Amino acid sequence: MSPIDAVHSAPIADTVVTPRFKRRLFRHVKERVIESILLLLALVAVATTVAIVAILVHESAGFFEEVSLREFLTGTVWSPLFENPRYGVLPLVSGTVTVAGIALAVALPLGTITAIYLSEFAPHWVRETVKPILELLEAVPGVVFGYFALLLLTPLLQDTLLPGLPGFNMLAPALVIGVMIVPYVASVSEDAMRAVPMSMREGSYAMGATRLQTAVRVVTPAATSGIVAAYVLAASRAVGETMVVAIAAGLQPNFTFNPMEQAATITAYIVQVSQGDLPHGSLGYQSIFAVGLTLALMTLGFNIAGHWLRKRFREVY
Amino acid sequence: MVTDQMATNLARLNVPPSVATSQEMTGTLKAEAQNLNFYYGGFHALKNTNLPVYERKVTALIGPSGCGKSTFLRCFNRMHDLYPGNRYEGRIMLYPDQINLLDPTVDPIEVRMRISMVFQKPNPFPKSIYENVAYGLRVRGEHNRGRIAKNVEQALRSAALWDEVKDRLDEPAFNLSGGQQQRVCIARALATDPEILLFDEPTSALDPIATASIEQLISDLKERVTILIVTHNLQQAVRVSDYTAYMYLGELIEFGLTNNLFIKPEKKQTEDYLTGRFG
Ligand SMILES: Nc1ncnc2c1ncn2[C@@H]1O[C@H](COP(=O)(O)OP(=O)(O)O)[C@@H](O)[C@H]1O
Numbered sequence: 001m002s003p004i005d006a007v008h009s010a011p012i013a014d015t016v017v018t019p020r021f022k023r024r025l026f027r028h029v030k031e032r033v034i035e036s037i038l039l040l041l042a043l044v045a046v047a048t049t050v051a052i053v054a055i056l057v058h059e060s061a062g063f064f065e066e067v068s069l070r071e072f073l074t075g076t077v078w079s080p081l082f083e084n085p086r087y088g089v090l091p092l093v094s095g096t097v098t099v100a101g102i103a104l105a106v107a108l109p110l111g112t113i114t115a116i117y118l119s120e121f122a123p124h125w126v127r128e129t130v131k132p133i134l135e136l137l138e139a140v141p142g143v144v145f146g147y148f149a150l151l152l153l154t155p156l157l158q159d160t161l162l163p164g165l166p167g168f169n170m171l172a173p174a175l176v177i178g179v180m181i182v183p184y185v186a187s188v189s190e191d192a193m194r195a196v197p198m199s200m201r202e203g204s205y206a207m208g209a210t211r212l213q214t215a216v217r218v219v220t221p222a223a224t225s226g227i228v229a230a231y232v233l234a235a236s237r238a239v240g241e242t243m244v245v246a247i248a249a250g251l252q253p254n255f256t257f258n259p260m261e262q263a264a265t266i267t268a269y270i271v272q273v274s275q276g277d278l279p280h281g282s283l284g285y286q287s288i289f290a291v292g293l294t295l296a297l298m299t300l301g302f303n304i305a306g307h308w309l310r311k312r313f314r315e316v317y
Numbered sequence: 318m319v320t321d322q323m324a325t326n327l328a329r330l331n332v333p334p335s336v337a338t339s340q341e342m343t344g345t346l347k348a349e350a351q352n353l354n355f356y357y358g359g360f361h362a363l364k365n366t367n368l369p370v371y372e373r374k375v376t377a378l379i380g381p382s383g384c385g386k387s388t389f390l391r392c393f394n395r396m397h398d399l400y401p402g403n404r405y406e407g408r409i410m411l412y413p414d415q416i417n418l419l420d421p422t423v424d425p426i427e428v429r430m431r432i433s434m435v436f437q438k439p440n441p442f443p444k445s446i447y448e449n450v451a452y453g454l455r456v457r458g459e460h461n462r463g464r465i466a467k468n469v470e471q472a473l474r475s476a477a478l479w480d481e482v483k484d485r486l487d488e489p490a491f492n493l494s495g496g497q498q499q500r501v502c503i504a505r506a507l508a509t510d511p512e513i514l515l516f517d518e519p520t521s522a523l524d525p526i527a528t529a530s531i532e533q534l535i536s537d538l539k540e541r542v543t544i545l546i547v548t549h550n551l552q553q554a555v556r557v558s559d560y561t562a563y564m565y566l567g568e569l570i571e572f573g574l575t576n577n578l579f580i581k582p583e584k585k586q587t588e589d590y591l592t593g594r595f596g
C-alpha cells in the first residue's frame with residue numbers, strides 16, 4: 001500500500017462514514033479495478049512478445065545445432081526442400097534488401113513530397129479529402145496489391161519499358177510495395193509537419209521567405225524527428241511485406257540484387273513453407289524460425305537506428 | 318492639465334519633469350496608416366485607424382488585451398495575407414517611396430524584406446545560431462559566404478549577443494536561454510537591414526533581467542531603424558518609446574509624444590486606462 005492510500009484510508013476507519021466518504025471509497029475501488037485490468041492487458045502484450053522471442057530463439061537454436069552459423073550467414077544457396085538441402089540465407093537477404101530498397105526509393109520521396117504538399121500547400125478541402133483516401137489505401141490487403149503487381153504491372157512493364165522482364169520478378173512487386181507504403185509515409189510525416197507550431201512558420205514568412213522556402217528550410221527540419229519515425233516504420237513495413245512478393249516475385253531463392261530477376265524474400269519463404277506440411281521439429285520447419293529471427297534482428301536494427309536518429313534530431317519548440 | 322494621479326504616475330516611472338514637458342511632434346515620416354480598416358472574415362478588428370510612424374523613433378502601441386494592437390502591427394508586414402478570409406481597407410504609406418504597402422499589386426514578400434518582425438514568444442528555427450541569423454540573407458538568394466559572415470556578425474553585435482555566442486555559433490539556437498533566443502530573433506531580423514522593425518510584446522515571455530537587456534537594445538537600435546512596438550507594459554512604453562498610441566476596441570483613441578500622453582492624455586478614455594493600470 002502506498003503512503004497516499006494510507007492517508008486516505010486512515011480517517012475512514014475511525015470517523016463516521018458519511019455518504020460522501022462512501023462515494024469516495026467506491027470511486028477509489030473502481031479506479032483500482034480499472035488500473036488492474038489495464039495492467040493485466042499490458043502484461044498480456046508483453047508476455048506475448050516475450051513468448052514469441054523465446055520460441056524464435058529456441059527453435060533457431062535447434063536449427064543452428066545442425067547448420068553452422070557460418071554456413072547460414074555466408075552460404076549463397078537456399079534450398080531447404082531439396083534432396084540435398086543447403087541453408088545459406090544470403091539469397092533471401094538479397095531478395096529482401098532489393099525489394100525493400102526499391103520500395104523505399106519510391107515511397108520515401110513520394111511520401112515526403114505528398115506530406116509537404118498536404119501540410120503546407122494544399123487548401124483545406126483538398127487535405128480533408130485526400131487524407132482519408134490515403135488512410136483507406138493503407139487498409140487495402142496485400143493480396144490485392146500482389147495480384148496487381150503480377151497481373152497488371154508486370155505485363156505493362158513487359159509491353160512498354162522492359163520487354164525482357166520475366167513474368168515473376170522483384171521489380172514489379174517492389175514498385176507496388178513502394179506505392180503501397182506512400183500513404184503511410186505521407187500521413188505520419190504530415191502529422192509531424194502539422195505539429196510544427198504556426199509561430200515558427202510566421203518567423204520564416206516574416207523574413208520574406210516564400211511558402212516553398214518555409215516548407216523546405218523550416219518546417220521540414222523542425223519535423224525531422226517525426227519524419228524519421230515515418231521512414232523507420234516504412235522500412236520495417238517494406239522488409240516485412242509478405243503477400244505482394246510471395247505472389248509476384250516467383251518464390252525462387254536467388255542470390256542476386258538484380259530486380260529484373262525472380263527471387264524470394266524472407267517473409268515470402270516463410271509463407272511458402274508454412275503452407276506445406278513440414279513435420280514439426282524437422283530442419284526445414286526450424287529454418288523458418290532461423291530466418292524469422294534474422295528478419296526480427298534486421299527490423300530491430302532499423303528501429304534502433306531510427307531511435308538514434310530521432311534523438312539526434314529531436315526538436316523542442 | 319496634469320492630474321495628481323498623473324504626477325504620481327510619473328514619479329513612479331522615473332520620468333524627469335523636464336523631459337516630460339513640452340516636446341514638439343517633429344521628425345520625418347517613415348510610414349503612415351491612413352483610414353486603415355481590417356477584417357478577420359466578418360469581424361471588424363481595426364476601425365478607421367490613423368497613425369504616423371516617425372523615422373528612427375520608437376512608437377509604442379498600448380491598450381487592453383484584445384484591442385487590436387497585434388492586428389494593427391501585423392498589417393505593416395502583411396502577415397494577415399497568410400490566412401484566408403482576411404481583408405484590409407485603407408492605406409499604409411511607406412516613405413520616402415510613397416507606396417501603399419497594402420496595395421494588392423505590392424508583393425507581401427517585398428514588404429517583409431523591408432519591414433522585419435520580432436514576435437511575442439522567441440521563435441528561432443531548428444538551426445544553428447549562425448544559420449538562424451543568416452536565414453533572411455539566404456532566402457534572398459545571397460550566396461557570398463564572406464558577406465553572409467559579415468552581416469551575421471554585425472547583426473549579432475547589434476543584438477548585443479556576439480560576445481556570448483561567438484564561440485558557439487554552430488550550436489542549435491534552442492540551446493540558448495529565452496532572452497538569448499529572443500536576441501537571436503532580433504539579430505535575425507536585423508541581418509537584412511530592415512527599414513522598420515516591428516516588435517509584438519517582445520519581452521512578455523522573458524524574465525526581468527532579459528527584459529531590461531532587450532529594452533536597452535531597442536533604445537540603441539533606434540539610431541538606425543524605425544521601431545513600432547506593441548507592449549502590455551506601460552512602464553516599458555515609457556522607458557523605450559518616443560511616441561505612444563492608445564488603442565481600444567479596434568480604434569486608435571489617442572496618439573502623441575509618450576511623455577505628453579502619459580502626463581496629460583487628451584481623451585478621458587486614455588486617462589481612465591492609464592490611471593486604472595497605474596492606480
Ligand atoms: N485570427 C483571428 N480571427 C478572428 N479574430 C481574431 C483573430 N486574431 C485576433 N482576433 C480578434 O481581434 C481582436 C484583436 O486581437 P489582437 O490584435 O490579437 O489584440 P491585442 O494584440 O491587442 O491583444 C480580438 O478581439 C481578437 O479576438
Ligand SMILES: [Mg+2]
Pocket residue numbers: 386387388
Ligand atoms: Mg497581441
